[in-house]
Amino acid sequence: MAKEITARSENYSQWYLDIVNKAGLAENSAVRGSMVIKPYGYAIWEKIKEDLDRRFKETGHQNAYFPLFIPKSFLSKEADHVEGFAKECAVVTHHRLMNNPNGSGVVVDPDAKLEEELIVRPTSETIIWNTYKNWIKSYRDLPLLINQWANVVRWEMRTRPFLRTAEFLWQEGHTAHATEEEAIKEARQMHDVYADFAESIMAMPVIKGSKSESERFAGALDTFTIEAMMQDGKALQAGTSHFLGQNFAKAFEVKFLNSENKEELVWATSWGVSTRLVGALIMTHSDDDGLVLPPKLAPIQVVIVPIPKPDEKILEVAEDISTKLKAKGISVKIDTDMKKRPGFKFAEYEMMGVPVRLGIGMRDLDKGVIEVARRDTKEKESVDLENIDAYVEKLLEDIQSNLFQKAVKFREDRTSYVDSFEEFKEVLENKGGFIYAHWDGTAETEEKIKELTKATIRCIPLDAKAEDGIDMISGKPSKRRVLFAKAY
Amino acid sequence: MAKEITARSENYSQWYLDIVNKAGLAENSAVRGSMVIKPYGYAIWEKIKEDLDRRFKETGHQNAYFPLFIPKSFLSKEADHVEGFAKECAVVTHHRLMNNPNGSGVVVDPDAKLEEELIVRPTSETIIWNTYKNWIKSYRDLPLLINQWANVVRWEMRTRPFLRTAEFLWQEGHTAHATEEEAIKEARQMHDVYADFAESIMAMPVIKGSKSESERFAGALDTFTIEAMMQDGKALQAGTSHFLGQNFAKAFEVKFLNSENKEELVWATSWGVSTRLVGALIMTHSDDDGLVLPPKLAPIQVVIVPIPKPDEKILEVAEDISTKLKAKGISVKIDTDMKKRPGFKFAEYEMMGVPVRLGIGMRDLDKGVIEVARRDTKEKESVDLENIDAYVEKLLEDIQSNLFQKAVKFREDRTSYVDSFEEFKEVLENKGGFIYAHWDGTAETEEKIKELTKATIRCIPLDAKAEDGIDMISGKPSKRRVLFAKAY
Numbered sequence: 001m002a003k004e005i006t007a008r009s010e011n012y013s014q015w016y017l018d019i020v021n022k023a024g025l026a027e028n029s030a031v032r033g034s035m036v037i038k039p040y041g042y043a044i045w046e047k048i049k050e051d052l053d054r055r056f057k058e059t060g061h062q063n064a065y066f067p068l069f070i071p072k073s074f075l076s077k078e079a080d081h082v083e084g085f086a087k088e089c090a091v092v093t094h095h096r097l098m099n100n101p102n103g104s105g106v107v108v109d110p111d112a113k114l115e116e117e118l119i120v121r122p123t124s125e126t127i128i129w130n131t132y133k134n135w136i137k138s139y140r141d142l143p144l145l146i147n148q149w150a151n152v153v154r155w156e157m158r159t160r161p162f163l164r165t166a167e168f169l170w171q172e173g174h175t176a177h178a179t180e181e182e183a184i185k186e187a188r189q190m191h192d193v194y195a196d197f198a199e200s201i202m203a204m205p206v207i208k209g210s211k212s213e214s215e216r217f218a219g220a221l222d223t224f225t226i227e228a229m230m231q232d233g234k235a236l237q238a239g240t241s242h243f244l245g246q247n248f249a250k251a252f253e254v255k256f257l258n259s260e261n262k263e264e265l266v267w268a269t270s271w272g273v274s275t276r277l278v279g280a281l282i283m284t285h286s287d288d289d290g291l292v293l294p295p296k297l298a299p300i301q302v303v304i305v306p307i308p309k310p311d312e313k314i315l316e317v318a319e320d321i322s323t324k325l326k327a328k329g330i331s332v333k334i335d336t337d338m339k340k341r342p343g344f345k346f347a348e349y350e351m352m353g354v355p356v357r358l359g360i361g362m363r364d365l366d367k368g369v370i371e372v373a374r375r376d377t378k379e380k381e382s383v384d385l386e387n388i389d390a391y392v393e394k395l396l397e398d399i400q401s402n403l404f405q406k407a408v409k410f411r412e413d414r415t416s417y418v419d420s421f422e423e424f425k426e427v428l429e430n431k432g433g434f435i436y437a438h439w440d441g442t443a444e445t446e447e448k449i450k451e452l453t454k455a456t457i458r459c460i461p462l463d464a465k466a467e468d469g470i471d472m473i474s475g476k477p478s479k480r481r482v483l484f485a486k487a488y
Numbered sequence: 489m490a491k492e493i494t495a496r497s498e499n500y501s502q503w504y505l506d507i508v509n510k511a512g513l514a515e516n517s518a519v520r521g522s523m524v525i526k527p528y529g530y531a532i533w534e535k536i537k538e539d540l541d542r543r544f545k546e547t548g549h550q551n552a553y554f555p556l557f558i559p560k561s562f563l564s565k566e567a568d569h570v571e572g573f574a575k576e577c578a579v580v581t582h583h584r585l586m587n588n589p590n591g592s593g594v595v596v597d598p599d600a601k602l603e604e605e606l607i608v609r610p611t612s613e614t615i616i617w618n619t620y621k622n623w624i625k626s627y628r629d630l631p632l633l634i635n636q637w638a639n640v641v642r643w644e645m646r647t648r649p650f651l652r653t654a655e656f657l658w659q660e661g662h663t664a665h666a667t668e669e670e671a672i673k674e675a676r677q678m679h680d681v682y683a684d685f686a687e688s689i690m691a692m693p694v695i696k697g698s699k700s701e702s703e704r705f706a707g708a709l710d711t712f713t714i715e716a717m718m719q720d721g722k723a724l725q726a727g728t729s730h731f732l733g734q735n736f737a738k739a740f741e742v743k744f745l746n747s748e749n750k751e752e753l754v755w756a757t758s759w760g761v762s763t764r765l766v767g768a769l770i771m772t773h774s775d776d777d778g779l780v781l782p783p784k785l786a787p788i789q790v791v792i793v794p795i796p797k798p799d800e801k802i803l804e805v806a807e808d809i810s811t812k813l814k815a816k817g818i819s820v821k822i823d824t825d826m827k828k829r830p831g832f833k834f835a836e837y838e839m840m841g842v843p844v845r846l847g848i849g850m851r852d853l854d855k856g857v858i859e860v861a862r863r864d865t866k867e868k869e870s871v872d873l874e875n876i877d878a879y880v881e882k883l884l885e886d887i888q889s890n891l892f893q894k895a896v897k898f899r900e901d902r903t904s905y906v907d908s909f910e911e912f913k914e915v916l917e918n919k920g921g922f923i924y925a926h927w928d929g930t931a932e933t934e935e936k937i938k939e940l941t942k943a944t945i946r947c948i949p950l951d952a953k954a955e956d957g958i959d960m961i962s963g964k965p966s967k968r969r970v971l972f973a974k975a976y
Binding site for chain 1: 515517518519522523524525526527530531533534550551552553554555556557558559560561562563564570574575576577578579580581582583584585586592593594596605606607608615618619622628634638639641643655657827
């Protein structure tokens with residue numbers, strides 16, 4: 001595990017794959033495009049889930065579970081939706097295998113063909129709104145605030161662990177409301193929940209905005225997004241929240257009697273984040289020595305390594321520190337493996353991104369100090385054994401905050417404001433990163449810019465200032481700048 | 489929700505479906521055999537998961553995630569395994585839909601046929617052991633102790649919510665060991681974990697035993713089971729733990745270098761419980777008024793209902809009690825809905841199986857008491873407002889223990905020891921329940937009994953006393969009694 005990894009400057013994509021591999025996060029499986037999430041990678045996902053789940057429940061949502069399979073006809077009911085998902089879905093056509101009549105192995109039993117094919121869910125709007133039809137009769141049944149933790153499948157052709165896989169894990173919220181205003185408020189609320197989670201837990205700064213029409217979710221009237229900058233300057237869409245209007249209510253005939261006893265169509269939202277967040281986490285903080293994790297998502301927050309070897313006195317001190325830290329809710333591992341040398345272990349925990357490492361040696365102990373190393377800056381200090389727990393607790397907070405500040409600065413340094421297309425291309429090519437430029441609001445110029453530069457409109461920032469300007473391509477007037485970048 | 493349900497004595501199956509439906513636990517979906525788990529049912533499953541997950545981690549296991557899809561050829565690699573699962577699996581054959589050339593809707597795109605079909609996992613031994621091949625090189629990589637929380641699909645023809653569904657949620661542990669002894673010890677340990685969970689958390693007494701050869705998991709050398717008695721006297725297999733020997737290691741060539749540098753095949757276990765446990769829970773405790781939940785799995789442990797209506801003073805008292813109970817880790821709901829009358833609410837929370845109901849009315853308050861109703865016995869008491877929190881805490885413990893004792897007594901009353909086949913048939917027909925009888929250990933008599941009576945050997949109990957006897961059918965000698973019953 002402690003072998004070298006490719007430097008970012010040398011080959012950024014390979015650096016990413018090396019970290020995923022050598023920190024033991026995930027690996028490719030025998031099934032094209034599907035990954036195996038290894039225990040350490042899954043432990044990070046569990047911490048993400050735990051925090052988000054709490055936030056969803058605090059905002060009044062309940063979890064439920066809907067079928068993995070979606071009847072083919074359901075997908076067709078919302079026109080944009082089927083257009084968006086039909087081309088990349090796994091289709092179940094049979095329900096039985098049989099012994100190969102020609103000899104060994106098994107083959108699909110032709111007699112077990114399904115009357116209607118089933119689609120492995122790429123997202124669950126259709127099956128859920130077909131269910132909501134029976135749950136919603138009156139305004140008293142609204143709002144309906146439900147979330148699902150599930151696996152979904154989209155048959156992507158080019159995949160990369162966590163960032164884009166054929167199967168991935170995610171949560172999908174699906175809510176139903178009596179009024180348009182309430183649905184929009186809900187979509188924005190969950191957008192805020194995602195942004196706050198990204199910044200305060202992942203230590204990953206994000207730009208909040210709405211998507212241009214062509215980048216919206218298939219079936220949405222408005223898509224709110226959080227966009228983060230990765231270390232290669234590219235944007236990563238880290239979470240989206242959709243205002244779906246009455247599109248799915250229309251498609252599945254979901255109506256309710258309002259308080260005046262009149263029938264109305266229900267208003268909808270959906271919102272989701274996925275295991276992609278683990279990829280975002282890696283690419284926001286990690287360095288050429290391996291993974292760097294913000295303390296709030298680190299499965300092991302503190303590792304204690306005895307130096308040169310774990311004798312009784314050293315282990316006693318280690319246990320004592322561990323007990324004190326655990327009492328503060330900090331997760332600790334004491335590494336008592338005698339077969340590996342301390343130097344090897346140091347490199348190993350660096351690779352795994354453990355935020356704080358405590359080295360305990362006899363020479364230090366005699367002086368009443370121990371060595372504290374922080375993963376983010378790689379600084380080491382001798383710290384008094386007394387109050388080591390308070391010191392470490394504070395240090396974890398510092399690391400969390402330092403990682404966020406560092407990422408903010410990284411993004412600011414790579415953010416440009418440009419006014420001409422020449423400049424746009426020049427910045428994109430040489431500096432990269434986020435570019436704020438004027439846009440006339442048409443799909444034509446958006447498409448043209450994408451075609452010529454591969455940069456897309458990541459979002460129309462919510463906090464964009466009103467500013468008169470001119471579209472770089474069409475020369476038509478624009479009222480505000482939007483965010484352009486190349487993206488994952 | 490508070491409408492009547494079918495009595496058990498009238499129609500047991502309908503009673504079960506009525507509870508699932510009217511307590512809001514689950515419902516059938518548009519996909520044949522797949523259910524929608526509704527928020528209240530899912531909340532019970534979350535509590536089951538949470539407790540089990542803690543137990544798995546305490547016994548050294550880590551969670552991970554493996555692909556939903558299994559290449560068809562993998563399934564064939566272990567002969568018994570494919571025999572067991574090939575006849576009831578969902579097969580993915582294509583990865584794209586296209587617009588119907590004849591008009592509306594979408595059809596499967598014939599050009600998007602997969603080279604090798606993918607099976608939606610019915611269980612994950614094959615894909616996991618194919619992965620373990622790369623993870624295990626030396627004895628230092630062992631034991632490998634992994635669990636997965638996932639959905640699986642088995643194309644069952646006759647389904648019933650929670651008890652038997654085409655798709656269900658479960659956990660599957662998959663461990664790898666250097667020695668046979670260690671693998672057997674692991675399989676037995678997880679068997680113990682399941683049994684303890686069933687009894688101490690679900691309040692559901694279980695018989696621990698091993699399965700006869702014909703009832704073993706497809707590919708196992710030994711299957712340990714926990715068997716519970718439902719209220720119709722039938723047995724329900726609530727969890728199994730398998731010793732897989734070296735079958736999967738052979739099939740996927742998973743070898744390791746032992747400490748003497750010699751190559752050996754790895755030993756395996758797998759173990760799982762599923763959303764079926766929710767069905768078991770319903771059928772162990774519930775009555776003709778609805779669901780009855782053991783406090784340790786109740787999403788709402790205490791409900792507070794203001795009588796006749798929530799005025800300020802009453803709400804103040806309710807909030808105060810709620811705060812005190814929550815401080816003790818007890819979940820509380822105060823029902824302030826003004827539109828429903830208290831009597832309606834009482835029936836509703838009875839249907840939902842909320843263990844304790846507190847009714848707060850002004851007349852009682854003036855006397856310094858409130859009404860406490862327990863769901864299990866339906867008893868009501870006036871309790872001093874002072875120390876109500878300690879009273880309720882103790883009451884929840886009593887209910888948990890009472891439910892277990894009641895279930896033990898129910899099982900004991902319906903357990904028989906018989907020595908002849910005539911008696912066996914007579915007991916099975918008139919009394920039902922569990923029957924301990926002698927068995928010669930052959931598949932022939934086992935099969936014959938099943939054919940003639942539909943009763944199966946549920947298990948060879950681990951604590952069976954050595955006792956000489958004679959097989960009821962063959963007249964051959966037997967060394968101990970085994971457990972027979974009709975089963976779900």
